[in-house]
Amino acid sequence: MAIVTRPSLAARIAARARAALPLGWHEQVESLRYEDAGHGFDALGLHPDTVAFGAQALRFFYERYFRVRSSGAENIPGDGPAILASNHSGALPFDGAMIYLDVLRKSRPARVLRPVLDLFVPGLPFVSTFFARIGAIGGSRGTVRYALEQGELLLIFPEGTEGIGKNFSQRYQLQRWRVGHVELAIRYGAPVVPVAVIGAEEQWPQIARLDGVHIFGIPYLPLLLTPLPLPVRYHILYGEPIDFRGRLTPEDADDPEKVASAAAEVKAAVAELVSQGLAEREGIFR
Amino acid sequence: MPTTRLLLTGATTPIGVALLRALLGDPSIEHVLAVGREPAASLGLPLGERLSYERVDLRRSRARRRLLFGPARERGVTAILHTALHRRAQDSGRRIHELNVEATRELLHLAERHPTIDRFIFRSSAAVYRIVADKPSVIDEEHPLNLGPRAPQWIRDRVEADLTVCTLMGLSRLKILVLRCAECLAPDAGSQLFDYLQAPVCLRPLGFDPMLNLLSLGDAIRSLRLALACECEGIFNIPGADTLPLSRLIALAGRRQVPLPEPLLAPLYRLRTATLGSDFRYDLNSWRFHFSGVLDGRRAAAALGYRPTMRLGWPLGGGSPDGLE
Numbered sequence: 173m174a175i176v177t178r179p180s181l182a183a184r185i186a187a188r189a190r191a192a193l194p195l196g197w198h199e200q201v202e203s204l205r206y207e208d209a210g211h212g213f214d215a216l217g218l219h220p221d222t223v224a225f226g227a228q229a230l231r232f233f234y235e236r237y238f239r240v241r242s243s244g245a246e247n248i249p250g251d252g253p254a255i256l257a258s259n260h261s262g263a264l265p266f267d268g269a270m271i272y273l274d275v276l277r278k279s280r281p282a283r284v285l286r287p288v289l290d291l292f293v294p295g296l297p298f299v300s301t302f303f304a305r306i307g308a309i310g311g312s313r314g315t316v317r318y319a320l321e322q323g324e325l326l327l328i329f330p331e332g333t334e335g336i337g338k339n340f341s342q343r344y345q346l347q348r349w350r351v352g353h354v355e356l357a358i359r360y361g362a363p364v365v366p367v368a369v370i371g372a373e374e375q376w377p378q379i380a381r382l383d384g385v386h387i388f389g390i391p392y393l394p395l396l397l398t399p400l401p402l403p404v405r406y407h408i409l410y411g412e413p414i415d416f417r418g419r420l421t422p423e424d425a426d427d428p429e430k431v432a433s434a435a436a437e438v439k440a441a442v443a444e445l446v447s448q449g450l451a452e453r454e455g456i457f458r
Numbered sequence: 459m460p461t462t463r464l465l466l467t468g469a470t471t472p473i474g475v476a477l478l479r480a481l482l483g484d485p486s487i488e489h490v491l492a493v494g495r496e497p498a499a500s501l502g503l504p505l506g507e508r509l510s511y512e513r514v515d516l517r518r519s520r521a522r523r524r525l526l527f528g529p530a531r532e533r534g535v536t537a538i539l540h541t542a543l544h545r546r547a548q549d550s551g552r553r554i555h556e557l558n559v560e561a562t563r564e565l566l567h568l569a570e571r572h573p574t575i576d577r578f579i580f581r582s583s584a585a586v587y588r589i590v591a592d593k594p595s596v597i598d599e600e601h602p603l604n605l606g607p608r609a610p611q612w613i614r615d616r617v618e619a620d621l622t623v624c625t626l627m628g629l630s631r632l633k634i635l636v637l638r639c640a641e642c643l644a645p646d647a648g649s650q651l652f653d654y655l656q657a658p659v660c661l662r663p664l665g666f667d668p669m670l671n672l673l674s675l676g677d678a679i680r681s682l683r684l685a686l687a688c689e690c691e692g693i694f695n696i697p698g699a700d701t702l703p704l705s706r707l708i709a710l711a712g713r714r715q716v717p718l719p720e721p722l723l724a725p726l727y728r729l730r731t732a733t734l735g736s737d738f739r740y741d742l743n744s745w746r747f748h749f750s751g752v753l754d755g756r757r758a759a760a761a762l763g764y765r766p767t768m769r770l771g772w773p774l775g776g777g778s779p780d781g782l783e
Contacts, residue, residue: 180705180706180709209701209702209752210699210700210701210702210769211700211701211702211703211706213669213701213702213703213706214701215596215669215671215701215752216595216596216669216750216752217595217669217703217750291591291592292591292592294591294592294595294749295591295592295748295749296665297663297664297665297666298665299665300591300665300666301665301666301667304669304750309595310591310592310594310595312592312593312594312595313594314593314594314596314597314598314600314601315594315595315596317594318594318596318598318754
């Protein structure tokens with residue numbers, strides 16, 4: 173016997189958001205490919221209606237507030253596993269949200285980006301559920317491995333919380349560059365696309381941080397100069413994909429020296445894109 | 459060689475009875491020695507040349523020995539399919555441990571020196587896995603087990619029994635298979651979620667909506683049959699065809715859901731158990747109501763040829779077992 177259940181309020185809102193998306197966005201969301209695990213969600217929790225809701229909710233920031241401009245979206249692989257590696261900043265991860273929306277809007281064919289979250293994020297109420305529904309995944313090795321094996325497109329910030337928590341005086345200085353993303357790229361044959369985000373490093377000047385505060389597992393509490401992020405203009409630059417497959421074998425992922433060298437290569441590519449973006453922009457707000 | 463003569467423990471459970479029906483419908487199965495604690499009538503199946511029943515209390519060591527070196531040897535059993543674990547989560551104590559762990563351990567060791575048995579299949583469960591925020595939400599067979607010292611006996615026993623069987627894998631002459639099955643959402647199958655969904659109002663932690671993977675009775679039976687037919691050994695996750703968020707599950711079950719702050723849930727459910735009676739224990743594995751835990755079944759797909767195909771039937775527990783012939 174089949175039971176017809178009324179969709180929850182959240183599901184109804186998400187479905188309406190999907191229907192109300194402007195044409196360009198709507199087409200992209202409609203053409204997203206994902207593996208439905210049986211009830212409209214994939215195994216990692218992705219739900220296309222919530223992707224549409226996220227796009228609808230954050231479109232204002234993308235189009236009006238941060239007025240995102242991007243170049244090089246054609247460098248995003250159309251299918252198969254791939255990793256976007258970007259600089260990170262801004263107190264709150266607006267940079268991740270803007271890259272996410274930009275990939276959703278401009279990737280051909282349309283792909284949903286899987287931002288890889290820090291390990292404490294799945295423990296945050298509401299946030300964890302929303303992030304999972306739009307496609308973000310926890311940063312545990314097993315989940316990331318599974319996503320790559322499923323041919324997903326990941327977004328990794330190799331600077332981690334040191335990047336998002338950098339003070340204003342450290343803007344556009346890449347922090348300690350972790351190597352996990354290249355280790356995964358080498359092991360699973362995924363190209364790494366270097367990405368630079370210009371603007372986010374000035375969006376919300378951080379003057380200090382309280383390291384002793386760990387509400388819900390967050391690593392620190394930032395002290396910010398302004399109550400809201402500044403309406404800086406975002407420039408997102410996608411570089412040429414770096415493919416290690418011709419040079420390194422999956423077994424090389426266990427070699428710390430080769431992994432460090434590959435990570436340094438990605439870091440240099442991101443740094444170069446950052447320099448290029450800074451040189452090309454006409455001002456923080458333009 | 460595929461198994462044709464087997465011993466099935468836990469035969470009077472819903473899964474046991476459904477499996478027996480399926481096996482009796484398979485002409486390649488020559489004989490099933492069904493074992494349970496209840497009278498033979500509770501099987502509801504005619505005994506005969508292809509099906510015999512032994513009423514055995516597996517908590518007793520002497521009874522276990524008699525079973526294996528008596529009826530099992532006489533009938534030329536070549537495989538043990540061990541599914542008997544205590545199902546009620548509210549029970550605990552030495553006698554429960556005796557069934558869950560010691561019976562498993564001794565059946566395994568007795569099988570090792572048995573003249574006809576060469577295969578041991580243990581139906582374990584996904585409850586052995588540790589579900590926490592910083593561990594993968596898609597669980598493969600290498601996922602950490604729930605060995606926490608504060609884990610309740612229901613969990614600890616399952617982990618210990620699972621590890622007891624796994625420890626001997628590759629060291630014994632027996633071919634050993636451990637099937638870590640997703641939760642089988644059926645009545646009297648030891649499913650905590652089934653008990654959870656019996657309440658008209660289901661409480662869940664505010665702000666969390668984890669992904670769950672659930673197994674239908676039909677797929678559970680199919681996985682056991684594939685394990686019997688397989689020559690391989692190893693540990694295999696057995697996922698179900700239903701992967702969905704907790705909120706969706708509650709909605710499908712036709713229940714109301716009330717998200718509440720986490721600290722309230724355990725006391726409220728304890729109160730419910732004390733006043734209304736229920737086998738559901740929120741504190742048994744409360745993290746599963748926060749963090750996703752979906753079994754990765756790729757190893758079982760490759761080695762056993764098992765892929766979940768049978769979705770759960772709604773309403774739960776109504777009508778005939780879903781997907782069964």
